[in-house]
Amino acid sequence: MSHNRRLVFILLGLSALFLVLGAWFGYRAWQSGQAAAPANAASPADDFVALGLERARGGDVEGAIQALNVAISADPEGAAEAYYYRGLIHAELGEAADALADFDKAISINPHRAEFFASRGTTYLSTGRPASAVDDFSEAIKIDSSYAPTYVNRGQAYARLEMFDLAEQDYNHAIELDDRLMAAYFNRGVLYMNQEKPEEAIADFTRCIELDADAPAPYFNRAVALIQLGRNDEAAADLTLYIGMTQDEEGKHQAQALLESMSTSQ
Numbered sequence: 001m002s003h004n005r006r007l008v009f010i011l012l013g014l015s016a017l018f019l020v021l022g023a024w025f026g027y028r029a030w031q032s033g034q035a036a037a038p039a040n041a042a043s044p045a046d047d048f049v050a051l052g053l054e055r056a057r058g059g060d061v062e063g064a065i066q067a068l069n070v071a072i073s074a075d076p077e078g079a080a081e082a083y084y085y086r087g088l089i090h091a092e093l094g095e096a097a098d099a100l101a102d103f104d105k106a107i108s109i110n111p112h113r114a115e116f117f118a119s120r121g122t123t124y125l126s127t128g129r130p131a132s133a134v135d136d137f138s139e140a141i142k143i144d145s146s147y148a149p150t151y152v153n154r155g156q157a158y159a160r161l162e163m164f165d166l167a168e169q170d171y172n173h174a175i176e177l178d179d180r181l182m183a184a185y186f187n188r189g190v191l192y193m194n195q196e197k198p199e200e201a202i203a204d205f206t207r208c209i210e211l212d213a214d215a216p217a218p219y220f221n222r223a224v225a226l227i228q229l230g231r232n233d234e235a236a237a238d239l240t241l242y243i244g245m246t247q248d249e250e251g252k253h254q255a256q257a258l259l260e261s262m263s264t265s266q
């Protein structure tokens with residue numbers, strides 16, 4: 001199996017982690033209360049925004065969008081949060097163009113919210129526009145330089161642009177801010193694999209496993225790095241664990257193929 005083919009497997013895991021990370025950043029405002037509404041008079045849209053979020057938490061996507069639509073109609077020029085949360089829902093549904101339009105509107109109303117830029121950056125990156133993503137993540141960092149996941153996201157955008165030194169700097173800084181942020185280690189491990197540094201990658205994937213032993217992807221990626229160093233017995237153990245843990249049938253098939261390729265090469 002070729003080196004490039006192995007990297008395809010790694011990037012599949014990277015994509016999954018990135019989407020989770022984007023959702024985490026987008027919803028932190030109403031989960032933790034850290035991103036409070038601007039200090040101005042209450043908007044008639046506020047109650048409908050709250051209703052939309054309540055419905056979204058309950059899994060009623062259609063009802064959430066309806067409530068947010070009412071919020072926007074009630075106060076179009078004060079509905080930054082309504083546009084933002086509706087954009088998040090569109091992004092989750094894979095409706096990137098609608099999501100970007102809503103994020104654009106939210107930013108035009110209130111250009112001082114880091115999560116607005118970061119969520120648009122996530123959407124740009126997921127639709128193959130890494131340069132635009134870098135711009136938005138950088139703007140988010142200007143507003144809030146203390147939030148580690150933004151550096152991970154910008155690092156991924158730099159990596160897509162093959163600006164690997166800048167990507168590594170962002171992953172390193174994310175770890176300085178939060179040394180328990182698994183996505184930072186995972187994506188730095190992917191970067192090291194692309195740079196043909198399997199020992200450094202193994203260290204990062206091992207740290208991921210220390211932080212969350214139930215996450216399947218780090219076992220798979222560590223196995224790939226171990227294979228590159230000829231440590232096939234350890235790789236086989238990781239792949240076996242991965243097969244028993246993952247719900248991803250395609251990933252399971254790939255792991256089984258790697259195990260078979262190792263057994264036939266011995």
